[in-house]
Amino acid sequence: MRRLVGMLVFLVVFPAVLLGFAWAAYLAAGALAGLAVGWGLPAAYGAAVANLVFLMLVFLMIASSGLTIGERKWSAMMQNRIGPNRIRVLGNPLGGMPYLVADALKMLTKENIEPSARSKLLYELAPVVAFAPAFALFAVVPVGPEAVVLGQRVSLQVFNPDVGLLYVFAIASLAVFGTALAGWASNNKLAILGGVRASSQMISYEVSLGLSLVGAMMAYGTLRLDQMSVRQGELLWGWLPALGFIVQPLGLVLFFVSAFAETKRAPFDLPEGESEIVGYFVEYPGMKFGMMMLSEFIEIVVLAGVVTAVFFGGWHPVLFEGWLRANLGPVAFAAVGAAAFLGKTMLLAWLQLVIRWTLPRFRFDQIQKLCWKMMLPAALVNVFVTGALVLLDGSLETLAAVGLVEIAVLAGVTAASSRAAPAAAGHGPGDAHAAPAHAAGH
Amino acid sequence: MPYKVIEDRPADVRERIFLPEVIRGVGIIARQFLRNFFLQRDPNPDHLLRRTPGVTIQYPEEKQPYPPGYRGLHRLVPREDGRPRCVACYMCATVCPAQCIYIEAAEVEGDPIEKFPSRFVIDELRCVVCGFCVEACPKDAIRMDTGEHAPPTYTREAQVLDEKALLRGAPVSYLGDPWLKRAAPSIPAAKLEEMRARARPYPQLAGDEYSQTPGFSVRQLAAEAKARGGA
Numbered sequence: 001m002r003r004l005v006g007m008l009v010f011l012v013v014f015p016a017v018l019l020g021f022a023w024a025a026y027l028a029a030g031a032l033a034g035l036a037v038g039w040g041l042p043a044a045y046g047a048a049v050a051n052l053v054f055l056m057l058v059f060l061m062i063a064s065s066g067l068t069i070g071e072r073k074w075s076a077m078m079q080n081r082i083g084p085n086r087i088r089v090l091g092n093p094l095g096g097m098p099y100l101v102a103d104a105l106k107m108l109t110k111e112n113i114e115p116s117a118r119s120k121l122l123y124e125l126a127p128v129v130a131f132a133p134a135f136a137l138f139a140v141v142p143v144g145p146e147a148v149v150l151g152q153r154v155s156l157q158v159f160n161p162d163v164g165l166l167y168v169f170a171i172a173s174l175a176v177f178g179t180a181l182a183g184w185a186s187n188n189k190l191a192i193l194g195g196v197r198a199s200s201q202m203i204s205y206e207v208s209l210g211l212s213l214v215g216a217m218m219a220y221g222t223l224r225l226d227q228m229s230v231r232q233g234e235l236l237w238g239w240l241p242a243l244g245f246i247v248q249p250l251g252l253v254l255f256f257v258s259a260f261a262e263t264k265r266a267p268f269d270l271p272e273g274e275s276e277i278v279g280y281f282v283e284y285p286g287m288k289f290g291m292m293m294l295s296e297f298i299e300i301v302v303l304a305g306v307v308t309a310v311f312f313g314g315w316h317p318v319l320f321e322g323w324l325r326a327n328l329g330p331v332a333f334a335a336v337g338a339a340a341f342l343g344k345t346m347l348l349a350w351l352q353l354v355i356r357w358t359l360p361r362f363r364f365d366q367i368q369k370l371c372w373k374m375m376l377p378a379a380l381v382n383v384f385v386t387g388a389l390v391l392l393d394g395s396l397e398t399l400a401a402v403g404l405v406e407i408a409v410l411a412g413v414t415a416a417s418s419r420a421a422p423a424a425a426g427h428g429p430g431d432a433h434a435a436p437a438h439a440a441g442h
Numbered sequence: 443m444p445y446k447v448i449e450d451r452p453a454d455v456r457e458r459i460f461l462p463e464v465i466r467g468v469g470i471i472a473r474q475f476l477r478n479f480f481l482q483r484d485p486n487p488d489h490l491l492r493r494t495p496g497v498t499i500q501y502p503e504e505k506q507p508y509p510p511g512y513r514g515l516h517r518l519v520p521r522e523d524g525r526p527r528c529v530a531c532y533m534c535a536t537v538c539p540a541q542c543i544y545i546e547a548a549e550v551e552g553d554p555i556e557k558f559p560s561r562f563v564i565d566e567l568r569c570v571v572c573g574f575c576v577e578a579c580p581k582d583a584i585r586m587d588t589g590e591h592a593p594p595t596y597t598r599e600a601q602v603l604d605e606k607a608l609l610r611g612a613p614v615s616y617l618g619d620p621w622l623k624r625a626a627p628s629i630p631a632a633k634l635e636e637m638r639a640r641a642r643p644y645p646q647l648a649g650d651e652y653s654q655t656p657g658f659s660v661r662q663l664a665a666e667a668k669a670r671g672g673a
Contacts, residue, residue: 003482077478078471080496253461351468354475358467374460414462 015343022144022338025054025156026331030149037152047154052139055158059342060138063349064297068103069096071297071353078357103290110286115186118283122185127284127291130178133171134295134302140167141305142226144338145315147330156315156338157226164223168306169210172262175299176202179264179271179280182292186283194280197364198264198271204371205261205268211379212254215386216310219247219399225306229314233321236400241318244311247399249406250382252311254375259306260352261367263299267359270367304348308341312348315341488668507664513573513586515593516564518608521621522637523629526609527583530559534575534584542568543575550628556621558628562605566592582614582644589663615641 029050036046069084073096076083085093087102114123144156161167176199183195217223220231234242245252261268272279281292308314315337317324325333362370389399457463477494484492487499487506499506508514518526530547548560569592575584588611595601615622615637621629622638629637 004480007480074475078475080474080478080498082483082496082498082500085500354468354471355464358471359464410461410465413456413459414465416456416462 015339018342019335019339021054021059022156022342023331023335025051025338026144026147026149026154026335028054029154029156030152033152033154034150043152043154047152048158051156051158055141055143055156056135056138060135060298060301063301063346064294065100067297067300067349067353068294069099070350072096072099074350074353075357078354107287107290113285115188115283117187119185119187122181126178126182126185127288128178129181130175131291131295131298133174133178134298137168137171137302138298138305140164140225141302142229142309142314143305143341145229145334147334149331155226160224160226162224164225165213165217166223169206172209173202173206175262175295178292178295182284183280188283190277191280191282193277194271194282197277198280201268201270201367202262202264204368205258208254208371208375208379209258209262211376211383212251212258213310214383215248215251216244218383218386218390219396225309225314229309229316232313233316234396236395236397240400241313241316241321242396242400243313243318246403246407247396248311248382248386249403249410250378251386252307254379254382255311256307257375258371259303260355261371263296263303265296265300265352266356267361268367269361270364300349300352301345304345304352307348308344312344486668491668505667507667508589509664512589513571513576514588515566515590516569516575516584516586516603516608517588517611518562518605519583519585519611520609520613522613522615522640523633525558525628526562526605527581527614528559528562529581529583530557531580533578533580537574537578539572539574540568540570542566550626553627555624556626556628559605562608564603564608566601566603567598582616585611616644617641618644
């Protein structure tokens, strides 16, 4: 009961914190933009600096390092375990949060062991090259809408290039250099196996990653992520917002899966495998390994952010949007929108952890088969079908109708399979939730 | 039948699409997560009685109660006047297969009859926890009903318990105790009356209530622990 109340309070406090953070980010962006104008620079420079600090250094870093704890604590909740609780502050484990400090101390104070036969420059470069692209990707994620704050027109987006999504593809494909270099430069058989696996997997999935978003580009007629977010607020048939997952359900699934493969996490965690090849980072101690690990978690947040921007309405709060827009001031509405974006991002990051703890890992040939034989054809079909439908009807309504049918079919098939399963399995995995798990069998 | 044979059939179309099954699995895991996220974990140490799933026992904080017959750490049973019931007869030291009990007998001053152990040492590292000493004792002076196992220590020496460490727990008096019958001079007169009043017949069955000392029975400790856990 105490926990239920605590969690309900958390569900109120957490969005409030996000809202306050978004509001502070807007104010900072407006203030710095005004400062930049005062110095004779373009206002966008000041806003970019403020966004860099607030979105990338504060939100992205806190969210991704928090996910390292979330990974352990949430996985424990999914598996009916307790999770990390040995470090306590005044007798309270605080949900595992003190482990952040412990991890940082451990990583920073570990002995710096370096393989003597390494390639010196590339060995040191690899963690940076793995970390930087993941970090830089968040620059184009449009967290908040445009608003006039303190007399300046700002939006919560660090960098808004016309190429938009192409920037995402370009920077995302740089990440493979980090893993390949790490594998090669540490001069270790296992590490290079990991690096080779990582590069072949990531390069394969880049194809479907790119193709899966072509449909969304065509549907919204733009490459810019902020304009995609704006266009998702348009109403179809006067009531249904043209959200990406309605217009492009297949594109969402394909993009999510390929981006998941790009993050190199389970079920696509072939580049690392403790029982076979340790991983491309086997020769990296301390914080160098920490950077590679942290870059995975940053990729989670970035992937969640891009999916939110392209497929889940970006900064549109979706629920009560008309009322909010009518009754709140422009800055307040923008802050609510940005908070909605951050909330959706965290939910999607949580979903990725759930998937990671649900699925067993693939075999390597299965990974390649999934990519080249299933996702690539599906992505191509999606491109052609979307193109034809956009040609037929530029208002997205036909596209959305087809999308709704796709969602209905998927829901139907899923529901049918869940009806079929329990009778057969007994204590099988499908049935574990149906029986009261604590009653018997332990 | 304790297990179910699951037919190994080829995947059907629905499973080969992969996505519906993934969504179903994610649903199961998410439900598990939400239940553990919102619901208080039931800390009942008896995990079979828990309302919430999960059997992990947070060991140093939560302990599963030992069953009533558990042979735990030894104790020397005291009399009401605080002296040990032990009469230094060496039965336990004789029967001990590990030879981990050492006793030095001494006489009570001014009493030609009564003996007591001036030293009574058990090496818990040597003890094989067979319980023969408890069986052999004619005075119900040594018991293993503490419900504890030997605690971890940093040195081997700390595992050697002497009569001061062993003498603890609830005192016991029986009607047949010779020091009560003959009013031994080691007991003050006022105390003697109290001890006689509290004395009971010697237990004929191991299950007799007073063979498990009242207030110090493993059964009761287990019940208390269960109640504590449930609250």
